[in-house]
Amino acid sequence: MRQKSNSAEVPLPPWEVRRKTEVPQRAPLTAERIVDAALAVVDTEGSGAVTMRRIAGDLGVVASSLYAHVRNREELLLLVLERVMKEVGVPEVTGQWDADLKAHYTKMQRVLSAHGDIALYNFAAFPPTAIGVAITERLLSVLLNVGVPPKIAAWALHRLTLYTTADVYEGWRLANKDLADWIDPVRDYFASLPADRFPSIVGNVDVMLDTDSDGRFELGLDMLISGLATFVTD
Amino acid sequence: MRQKSNSAEVPLPPWEVRRKTEVPQRAPLTAERIVDAALAVVDTEGSGAVTMRRIAGDLGVVASSLYAHVRNREELLLLVLERVMKEVGVPEVTGQWDADLKAHYTKMQRVLSAHGDIALYNFAAFPPTAIGVAITERLLSVLLNVGVPPKIAAWALHRLTLYTTADVYEGWRLANKDLADWIDPVRDYFASLPADRFPSIVGNVDVMLDTDSDGRFELGLDMLISGLATFVTD
DNA sequence: TTCTATCGTAGAACAGTGTTCGTTTACAGG
């Protein structure tokens, strides 16, 4: 796979071997290839599994070599996040401000959810990235166009991003928990509570343990967006 | 401080020294004292500074001793979170459902913010704690009393908790960032963007970089609560 | 009082972690 030509199939004659190490024909190490490798690990095992030695090993290289292309682990994860946000992309707008917002944040939720717990690095993502700026410009113009005051508009977008990020991160943590082992004991515990002191819980055990995570996300998104409607004048 | 009486000031006569080790009169190690020590570290340096050796050292003990009282580091941090949530407390209700919700989540935001980044451990906090159950029962009854459907009510509380948790965690990360070093460069960058392609940002640089974090939290909270009003029938 | 069982603490050890450093290597240009 890493060999350059098919001539590598036949063993090299000794006089052709210039140095003692293996043929260095492998693809050059770049920040992009490092991000590729890190993203693959994040997707399957989460950001906690992204160690410098692990990523380096996946690239057939040693950990310290990564530091020539990436400042440190933190920056590497931020580069992975940026890659994912590019996959989210800049939203198309239709003129329906609420539908546009809902579509974008729903897509963001779906895309982020497909990449492990990388959402964790979207908390307090500052300074902003190029893709973040482009997205913000697009959505900000939508809200300003329908008469939302600038400060409210800017803050509201931040709130929606924060909410979406949190939902994805929590979803990942729940998914990577032995949740199945806990849900029945918790159901029993809820049901066993004294009904006179905990009537609301005892009477609604099933809805409390409902696992429809998409429905939960949508409810919060709808709450935020319809709360924003107060400020829309046009 | 750790001595039992003031007689410890004068050196013990040799015949009073029963065993070769130091006087074992120190307070016994308990889970509560371990949580005390961990909470103090979380408050001042964040959960990342909570290492088993560090906490043990603060208690005049060795790391492995902690494991007799606490299962592992994760559980210790969850105990710290539980302590903090007890400080938040079960809300008093007045009958004004929206004011009650706002008061509780505002208090939760204030209390959590006073304890470093412990909010991080409130993501996917499951199974629920005793204090969490008590809070949920109280707020759930408030929403059910004004006619919110059970599923909406239960989910909405979860959404509000998630939002509040996320706000606090992001706030901590922002506070522990060399934000002052970045805010001016970002302002310049925003202002330098081509005004024809980024009119919304260029025209609102100041509100985008507004640092009124309380106002931001309140806006999102109001959006969520007023979005919930749709479901209130009584 | 003496023996013994129990339990919490100590200390070493293991397998990791991010990051830095000086050295070696490989390739390109002269």
Next chain:
DNA sequence: CCTGTAAACGAACACTGTTCTACGATAGAA
């Protein structure tokens, strides 16, 4: 063929959470 440069290497440092064994003190029984 030689040399300069840039990058990869590999060892090292100071940590991390956790486990295991052994020690020691305390409490109860004889």
